[in-house]
Amino acid sequence: MRKVVIAAALFVTAAACNSAPPAPPFKPIAETKDLMEFVMERQADIVWGATGTIITEAGVEERSPKTDEDWIAVKAAAVNLVEAGNLLMLAPRAQDGDRWMKNVQSMMGQGEKMIAAIDRKDTKAMFDVGSDLYDTCTTCHMHYMPAIKDLYR
Numbered sequence: 001m002r003k004v005v006i007a008a009a010l011f012v013t014a015a016a017c018n019s020a021p022p023a024p025p026f027k028p029i030a031e032t033k034d035l036m037e038f039v040m041e042r043q044a045d046i047v048w049g050a051t052g053t054i055i056t057e058a059g060v061e062e063r064s065p066k067t068d069e070d071w072i073a074v075k076a077a078a079v080n081l082v083e084a085g086n087l088l089m090l091a092p093r094a095q096d097g098d099r100w101m102k103n104v105q106s107m108m109g110q111g112e113k114m115i116a117a118i119d120r121k122d123t124k125a126m127f128d129v130g131s132d133l134y135d136t137c138t139t140c141h142m143h144y145m146p147a148i149k150d151l152y153r
């Protein structure tokens with residue numbers, strides 16, 4: 001009886017393997033450099049620009065999204081940014097399977113915190129998370145960005 005059960009289990013396992021879906025036909029279009037310039041930087045700038053203090057001749061301005069449309073715009077930017085992390089993990093963009101992935105995960109972690117802060121309309125948290133988010137960009141650039149990694153050797 002036991003043999004039959006094991007045989008049945010093996011059969012099920014084999015059947016499951018055979019029916020595993022093929023790898024999705026991902027087709028990365030933009031090079032990492034372009035993804036950075038056209039997605040990461042633009043979305044991050046919107047997120048960073050939404051809060052903070054600007055001092056001008058006219059006085060001190062506390063920046064904050066005001067209308068519903070402003071809040072949607074900053075949330076859209078944060079969502080685009082965090083999901084772009086998944087694009088960075090795809091071949092051929094991922095430069096290795098270890099440090100690169102961890103750097104992306106750190107960026108996405110701060111992106112998730114940013115979305116939560118936006119949902120709470122907590123501009124103080126948005127500002128603080130923005131600074132931690134910036135650090136995750138720099139951490140990766142110090143190691144992988146050709147233009148600056150040599151400066152840190």
Ligand code: HEC
Nearest residue numbers: 032033036037040041044103104107136137140144145146
């Ligand atoms: C997982 C690693 C990684 C993370 C995280 C990362 N970057 Fe990059 N970034 C790169 C690499 C690699 C390059 C260099 C691409 C090249 O020149 O081929 C780059 C280049 C750039 C550039 C220069 C693009 C150009 O036109 O030369 C900008 C701007 C940039 N990143 C913005 C950001 C911002 C903003 C963040 C954070 C919100 C970020 N990056 C997070 C890896 C990363």
